[in-house]
Amino acid sequence: MNELTTLERRAMSGISTPSGKMLIVAADQRNGMKAVMNDAPDGPESVTPEQLYDAKADLVRYLGNAAPAILLDPEVALPGVAEDGTLARETSLVIGMDASGFETVDGLKYTRFVEGMSPRRVRDLGGDVAKMLWYMRPDKQGADSRVADEIRDLVKACADEGLLLIVEILTYRLEGESEADYAAAFPGLVAGAAKLSVECGARSSSCSSPVLPRPAQP
Numbered sequence: 277m278n279e280l281t282t283l284e285r286r287a288m289s290g291i292s293t294p295s296g297k298m299l300i301v302a303a304d305q306r307n308g309m310k311a312v313m314n315d316a317p318d319g320p321e322s323v324t325p326e327q328l329y330d331a332k333a334d335l336v337r338y339l340g341n342a343a344p345a346i347l348l349d350p351e352v353a354l355p356g357v358a359e360d361g362t363l364a365r366e367t368s369l370v371i372g373m374d375a376s377g378f379e380t381v382d383g384l385k386y387t388r389f390v391e392g393m394s395p396r397r398v399r400d401l402g403g404d405v406a407k408m409l410w411y412m413r414p415d416k417q418g419a420d421s422r423v424a425d426e427i428r429d430l431v432k433a434c435a436d437e438g439l440l441l442i443v444e445i446l447t448y449r450l451e452g453e454s455e456a457d458y459a460a461a462f463p464g465l466v467a468g469a470a471k472l473s474v475e476c477g478a479r480s481s482s483c484s485s486p487v488l489p490r491p492a493q494p
Contacts, residue, residue, distance in 0.1 A: 370405040
């Protein structure tokens with residue numbers, strides 16, 4: 277186990293309920309959020325960055341401010357909602373560092389950082405906590421893999437900045453893998469992803485953990 281430092285434990289309390297469970301309104305989506313705006317006059321693709329910002333600001337104003345924390349992106353929502361007073365002082369700000377989409381190399385998916393993002397930049401934008409998403413197939417990737425190296429590097433960089441990092445893991449079906457085979461493998465993939473993340477330095481504690489494995493979305 278990689279126990280939380282005092283700074284990290286304070287940050288963890290800010291994104292958790294009084295019972296110690298993380299509760300974060302996720303509003304860092306960009307293309308995914310546009311895709312559900314079906315009431316746009318000319319369809320989702322016509323939604324402008326300004327309109328997307330307005331939608332995110334409303335999410336902060338009417339939902340996020342009622343939660344312990346909200347997760348926002350540094351491309352559309354920030355720094356605007358932090359600078360214009362939309363984000364309540366008592367609501368912790370989690371900043372997503374991952375860019376939209378992914379690249380595929382030898383059949384495996386990899387996320388990218390938003391250009392210019394770093395732990396220092398998260399602080400500059402007013403962030404209390406950083407979040408980075410990685411795709412992972414622990415049955416194909418081990419401690420010497422690219423994804424493991426990336427986790428280790430960012431964990432260290434955030435620790436040097438005194439910044440809590442949420443490691444979000446996204447499992448997925450491989451090309452040619454059937455739904456049935458993926459469903460059968462899924463429990464082991466979740467356990468393996470969490471184990472590898474912790475081996476790479478992701479923090480954990482007895483009451484909660486900033487390692488978030490989840491399945492790929494349809």
